[in-house]
């Protein structure tokens with residue numbers, strides 16, 4: 001598996017990472033044994049980066065079980081504090097995560113989102129303390145824009161930003177990615193498959209079960225979903241022409257950005273995890289990128 005450096009002076013991490021939101025059950029309840037097998041298949045395939053969060057339901061405890069038997073030492077383990085970013089809450093979330101994950105330290109600890117209820121200086125000071133204490137090797141943030149990152153960086157320089165990025169969610173390209181490049185902050189991009197929209201396997205009218213978050217997302221319903229399915233159909237033709245699956249094309253497309261250190265993909269099964277591998281090696285040429293851009297001009301507008 002290819003690696004990239006996390007930011008200007010961070011560690012090398014695999015260009016594909018396993019996002020552990022689905023194994024927490026957020027996209028439909030999963031069998032724990034299958035989730036554990038998925039984590040181990042990812043690591044066995046060369047993926048070193050695993051990403052979870054306090055808010056990912058059973059994800060941390062399932063990861064804790066999967067990482068026994070020597071798997072922990074083979075990975076770069078990232079988690080996040082979610083929702084309450086007051087100093088006391090950040091500290092106790094860290095301790096809860098270490099306990100659930102059954103580890104002494106994590107490799108990257110991230111603030112899950114920007115929240116004006118909690119002064120960012122106090123949150124980032126606490127993050128820096130946790131780093132000094134050795135509870136985490138690196139710190140990062142998630143879902144912050146460039147201006148918010150600059151505020152956080154002023155208190156505690158961090159190595160990783162975790163934004164949403166995929167073919168139909170490109171907001172970060174204008175300011176946030178250039179900001180990260182200039183600062184030397186690495187990007188762990190999330191939702192690269194648009195939560196399944198960009199897999200090419202869904203067709204209009206598909207109904208997601210109630211325990212799957214997609215049953216509540218407007219882009220997975222009605223006319224909007226039909227338009228996204230059409231778009232993915234055209235993109236799948238590009239993928240087939242260059243010998244990739246749609247999933248592999250979606251990942252390789254994110255990796256064309258130098259500021260992207262790793263693409264976090266949410267596998268639910270060992271087969272899905274292994275399916276990603278050719279994307280790490282794929283190079284998309286200018287003609288292919290142009291074809292994709294033309295298709296993406298028809299990305300449906302969302303309010």
Ligand SMILES: NC(=O)c1ccc[n+]([C@@H]2O[C@H](COP(=O)([O-])OP(=O)(O)OC[C@H]3O[C@@H](n4cnc5c(N)ncnc54)[C@H](OP(=O)(O)O)[C@@H]3O)[C@@H](O)[C@H]2O)c1
Pocket residue numbers: 018019020021022027051052112142143162189190191192193194195196199201247264265266267268271272273275276
């Ligand atoms: N920081 C944040 O706020 C934030 C937000 C979202 C995600 N994340 C992180 O980013 C990770 C990835 O995002 P995500 O899991 O939400 O969405 P995603 O990776 O865009 O999509 C995941 C879904 O796509 C389908 N899929 C995955 N691999 C596939 C394959 N090889 N072939 C066909 N279908 C496949 C699976 O669902 P089906 O098979 O059921 O279609 C899976 O649940 C998360 O797990 C999490 O670590 C972070």
